[in-house]
Each structure stands twice: as structure tokens, then as C-alpha cells.
Amino acid sequence: MKKLIFAIVRAQDLAVRLLARRVSTHKLLLLPGIEPLRWRLGLWRALRTFEASARRVPAYREFLTSKGFPHELPDSGSLTKAFATIPEMDKDSYIRKWSITQRCVDGELPRRGVVVDESSGSSGNPTSWVRGPDERVATRVLLQVGFAQTSNRLPKQPFVLNAFSLGAWATGMNVTTSLADVTMIKSIGPDKDKIIATMREFGTDFTYIILSYPPFLKSLFDDERLDWSTYDIVAAFGGEGISENMRAHISRYAHSVFGSYGASDLEINFALETDFTVALRQEIARNPELARLLTRQHEYGVLPMIFQFNPYNYLIETNQAGELLVTITRKENLNPRIRYNIHDRGHVTRLRELLPILRRSGLGGIVDKKLLDFPLLFHYGRSDLSVDFNGAVVAPDTVRDVIFGSPELIETIENHRLISYEDDAGDRQLHIALQLKETGPEIDQDQVRELVFSELRRLNSDFDHAIVTSPTSALPSLACYSFRSGPFAEDGSKLKNEYVWQLAAGDDGRWALKTEHRARP
Known part of the structure; x- marks a missing residue:
């Protein structure tokens, strides 16, 4: 069975290799009506890339051996189920444990043509x-x-x-x-x-x-x-x-x-917003029933981004923790990644599952915007950049949605940050820091605090319960800081904004956090 599959994959790889260097011919792979073929070929290509990597990539061979996993999948039974048994990898378990060279095909870096x-x-x-x-x-x-x-x-x-x-x-x-x-x-x-x-x-x-x-x-x-x-x-x-x-x-x-x-x-x-996904996301934002049917918004407290991706090139799964596992199916990659956990939360829905729900919901207008019959990726942000508060999970994306959902805040807030720290009594505290724009209107911090916390509690029932059950000394705090001051003093020196800080005991005093502004039930 696998021999026939890999022969088919080699044949279509050769055809694509001859065509894919030109954009006009590559568009043949985007033709409508062949979604099941793309999906099946993507799985087959992922299987081929797994076995090729197990043979030719030294680090991956050692990785599989350390997990007690065979270097080949069985030649019978469900290939989808077999692929789902392959150990997932991430930066800690794979990337940081082996050198770049060991993670390369044949354990060597080409002398030419490599970009770092x-x-x-x-x-x-x-x-x-x-x-x-x-x-x-x-x-x-x-x-x-x-x-x-x-x-x-x-x-x-x-x-x-x-x-x-x-x-x-x-x-x-x-x-x-x-x-x-x-x-x-x-x-x-x-x-x-x-x-x-x-x-x-x-x-x-x-x-x-x-x-x-x-x-x-x-x-x-x-x-x-x-x-x-x-x-x-x-x-x-x-x-x-x-x-x-x-x-x-x-x-x-x-x-x-x-x-x-x-x-x-x-x-x-590897995934893009389209007219279709933007229209769908906007409908989900104003339609709680549709959100319940299609998303995990209630569980995660954030409206997901929605993208479309080509399953011929990427096999995307979700593990039991709700995290995305991505396999690049192409064999051209110098450093293959098989079931790589980037620690983002999300899930995939194919159009054949989605369209009947939209039609039953009377949303034919959204269906008309469908340009590509590609599966949808629902993305909820980083799973490892959330903050725990009294049993609730608070995500920076949720704070972002609150800020940009308010006409007042969107005009005054430059940036936000969740700061989790341990106080002198050994209790874990949550502080929400808001950076004001360099020039902007005056604000009432009490009103800002009330608005932000009320919206967070509305969007996240676990957070609401956590506030009700927390003692006064452990209630989350919120404060506004002038542009590039306090915990934002070093903003602009790094490539990306930092939305979460997990501080060790005693570190909270370094930025003189204004923790007197606490939430109230």
C-alpha cells in the first residue's frame, strides 16, 4: 500500500516541480472542486516526508528512538490514525536538543544557496x-x-x-x-x-x-x-x-x-485571510449561536482569527491540549518539521463541514464570498502566553479585543501587558498595564478600570468567577502608564511587542507597579 502511495507522490512531486516555478502554472493547484484530492495528497506527502526524515535526518532518528517510536508506519490500517501516533515535537523537545546540522537532511548544510x-x-x-x-x-x-x-x-x-x-x-x-x-x-x-x-x-x-x-x-x-x-x-x-x-x-x-x-x-x-474568512469572522462576532457552533470562543475568551490554507502543503492537526501541530508536507525543506507544536491554540474545519452549517443558519451571502475551497484554520493565539489567575486563564488577545472594542480606549491606549508576579506574602498577583499614547486625550483611570474588567468578566466566565471568589488582596489590578514609562520604559527596543511578563518574586518593585487600582466584584 505505502509503496503505491509513495510512487504516486513521487510522480505528482515531479509534475509540480516542473510547473511550480511559474506562478501562472502553479495556480492549477488552486482549481476549485479538487479539495478532497488536495487533502489526500497532503496526507500522503506528510507520510512520505516523515519516513524520509526518519531515514535521513540524524536528529529526527534519535528523537524517534528516544520516544520508542518506529522509523516507519504500518503498511495497513488507517493512515490518518497512524500519522496521529507520531510523537509531536517543539522547540524544547527537538530544536534546542540537537544542533542545526544534526537537524538537516543527511546531517549536513549545503555549501551554497542556504539563507539563515x-x-x-x-x-x-x-x-x-x-x-x-x-x-x-x-x-x-x-x-x-x-x-x-x-x-x-x-x-x-x-x-x-x-x-x-x-x-x-x-x-x-x-x-x-x-x-x-x-x-x-x-x-x-x-x-x-x-x-x-x-x-x-x-x-x-x-x-x-x-x-x-x-x-x-x-x-x-x-x-x-x-x-x-x-x-x-x-x-x-x-x-x-x-x-x-x-x-x-x-x-x-x-x-x-x-x-x-x-x-x-x-x-x-502558510495561511491567509480571504474575503470569505473576514466575512465569516465578522458574522461570528455578532452571532453568539454561530460562535457556539463553530468556535471555542467561550472556552478561550477570544474571537479567533480565521484563515484558509492549502492542505497539499501543510497538514494541520490539533492535540488534546487544543494546540496546533503543523507538518510541512514538502520534502524540499532542509530542516523538516513533523507534527511541530508551535504552542498556538486552534483547530481546522473543512468546507464540507462548514457550508451546511452556514446554509442552515441562513448565511448564504457569506457562502457566496467563498473564493477558495481550502479548509479553514481557527486561531486563538499563543497557548503559552496566557496568564493563570485563580484558576482562570487570561489571554492578552482578550485584553486586546476589549481595548479595540471601545471607541474611547482605541484612541488613547498604545499598548497593553499582562504582568503576573509573586508579592511579598507569596501570593500570585495579576496586573494589567496599559500604556497611554504619546499624545492623546485625558482619561479617567477609574472608568477605564471598570470598563476593562467588566468586559473581561463578560467575555471570560472563568475570570468572572475567579474575581468573585478571590480575596480583596488577590484581586487583579489595572493601571495606565504614560508613554514609555513604568513597565513600558524599554518598549521599542525589541522586534515585537511583549504582551505577557511572568516575574519572579520581588521583581514587581522594579517598575513600581500601580497595584492600588484593583477590580471589585
Whole structure:
């Protein structure tokens, strides 16, 4: 059975290899009506990549042996069930235990064509990732196909302004190298002055596609030095999710606002928002029954981002903890990742499961927006960047949704942070720190505290119960801090915003946290 499957996979790999270097021919893989074939081939390719990695990657052989797992799957029974028994890996259990060379195919780095980038280190020290020439070609074509779907509908010549952080970080450099052949692009980095100067210099004859992280995009469009209404703008974001209120805020300046999902650990872009997923997310946000049917919003307390992905290239599962396991099915990757746990929460729904629910709910208008018959990825944010409070789990994404769900707060709050620390009595405390904008209206901290805590309690029933049952001394606190002061004094020195701090005993005094502003039942 497996011999026949792998022969089929080798044949289609050869066909795709001949076609995939051109965007126009690669679009054949996106044709509607072949979703079951994509899904099946993706599983087969993942099986092939697993067994090839078990044979040829020294670190992976040792990893499987340490787990007592065979280097081949059985040749009978359900292949889906067999694949689900493969041990999952993550940064701690695999990446940090073996060297980069040991994690490479055949245990060696090619002498030429390898590009090294690094992750931001938001969950620890930055990690280097090596990408070989075949892998980079595959990534480039996928980005170009996604870009072509957007740019072909634009009213003017596209001009990409890459405002992701540049240098060795994965997103900025890969976006530039991938799109340079198919569009006009300027790699600026997150520099508002240079973006505004560039747009003034080139004028209004272009559609500017501005790529960056959500907080930077919002900060950019809040800059009044440019009359944004005279420019045609598309905003594309990555790195973190947004609330629908924040999308509406950015949409005042950009006629389209779309996000992508990726990770330096895997690839910078393997799932995208589409017209369909944005419309569906907005309907879920205002329809509690639909949210109950399709999401785990009540459990996690946050509205999920919704993306579509190609199962031919990525096999995405959910483990018992609700975390995503991603397998890159292609064999071109220099460092294969098999059932890699990036510690994000989420789940996958295929369209054949979703569409009947939408039709029964009278949402045919959303169905009409379906452009790609790709499965949907519901993403709830990082599983390991939440804070425990008296048995409740509080996520920074939930605080984000509260901030951007309020017209008052969205105009005054620059950033937020959950700070968990141990006080002098040995009790674990939760402090919500809000950074004010550099220039903004005056605020009433008592009103802000009441608004934020009431919304958090409404969105998260466990948090509501935790507050009711907590003694006064253990109630969570909230305070607003001036721009770049207190716990935000060093903001701007790192690539990405930090939304969670877990502090050791005694560390809370370092920033003079204003913990007198506590929640009340």
C-alpha cells in the first residue's frame, strides 16, 4: 500500500516541480472542486516526508528512538490514525536538543544557496533557521501566488511598502526576496517617517500595499502628517491578530485589510485571510449561536482569527491540549518539521463541514464570498502566553479585543501587558498595564478600570468567577502608564511587542507597579 502511495507522490512531486516555478502554472493547484484530492495528497506527502526524515535526518532518528517510536508506519490500517501516533515535537523537545546540522537532511548544510534568518525571540532567545534553495523557491512561489490574487484586483499599479522589521528576521527578508520579481517594492522597515516620505515622493498614482505588524499599522495611520484619504491603500498584517474593531479602524484609511498566519519556526506565511474568512469572522462576532457552533470562543475568551490554507502543503492537526501541530508536507525543506507544536491554540474545519452549517443558519451571502475551497484554520493565539489567575486563564488577545472594542480606549491606549508576579506574602498577583499614547486625550483611570474588567468578566466566565471568589488582596489590578514609562520604559527596543511578563518574586518593585487600582466584584 505505502509503496503505491509513495510512487504516486513521487510522480505528482515531479509534475509540480516542473510547473511550480511559474506562478501562472502553479495556480492549477488552486482549481476549485479538487479539495478532497488536495487533502489526500497532503496526507500522503506528510507520510512520505516523515519516513524520509526518519531515514535521513540524524536528529529526527534519535528523537524517534528516544520516544520508542518506529522509523516507519504500518503498511495497513488507517493512515490518518497512524500519522496521529507520531510523537509531536517543539522547540524544547527537538530544536534546542540537537544542533542545526544534526537537524538537516543527511546531517549536513549545503555549501551554497542556504539563507539563515532568525525568529524574534519573543518567547526566549532568538533562534536561527536555515532554509535551502529548493525550500526558498517553494516559499517564494506561494507568496507570489497569494500576492497575485490580491494585486490582480487593484485599481492602480501596486507598490509594496515592506514595513516588517528587516535584518536577519525571517518575515522582512523573505517578503522582500519573494516579491521583488513580481512587483514594485521598497523595504523600509517599521519607520513611519520614511513611509510617509516615500508616499509623498511617489504620489497618488499607485496602490500602496503596506505590510507590517498591527500595532505599527494603526500607529502609522494615526499620524496626521499625511492626508491618507488621497491615497489608495491596502493594509496587510502578520505577527499577531486583530479585533474587528481594529480592522474597522484601519479600514478608514485602507480599502482592504487582510492578515496572514505564519511563524519563523515553520514558514512566514502558510495561511491567509480571504474575503470569505473576514466575512465569516465578522458574522461570528455578532452571532453568539454561530460562535457556539463553530468556535471555542467561550472556552478561550477570544474571537479567533480565521484563515484558509492549502492542505497539499501543510497538514494541520490539533492535540488534546487544543494546540496546533503543523507538518510541512514538502520534502524540499532542509530542516523538516513533523507534527511541530508551535504552542498556538486552534483547530481546522473543512468546507464540507462548514457550508451546511452556514446554509442552515441562513448565511448564504457569506457562502457566496467563498473564493477558495481550502479548509479553514481557527486561531486563538499563543497557548503559552496566557496568564493563570485563580484558576482562570487570561489571554492578552482578550485584553486586546476589549481595548479595540471601545471607541474611547482605541484612541488613547498604545499598548497593553499582562504582568503576573509573586508579592511579598507569596501570593500570585495579576496586573494589567496599559500604556497611554504619546499624545492623546485625558482619561479617567477609574472608568477605564471598570470598563476593562467588566468586559473581561463578560467575555471570560472563568475570570468572572475567579474575581468573585478571590480575596480583596488577590484581586487583579489595572493601571495606565504614560508613554514609555513604568513597565513600558524599554518598549521599542525589541522586534515585537511583549504582551505577557511572568516575574519572579520581588521583581514587581522594579517598575513600581500601580497595584492600588484593583477590580471589585
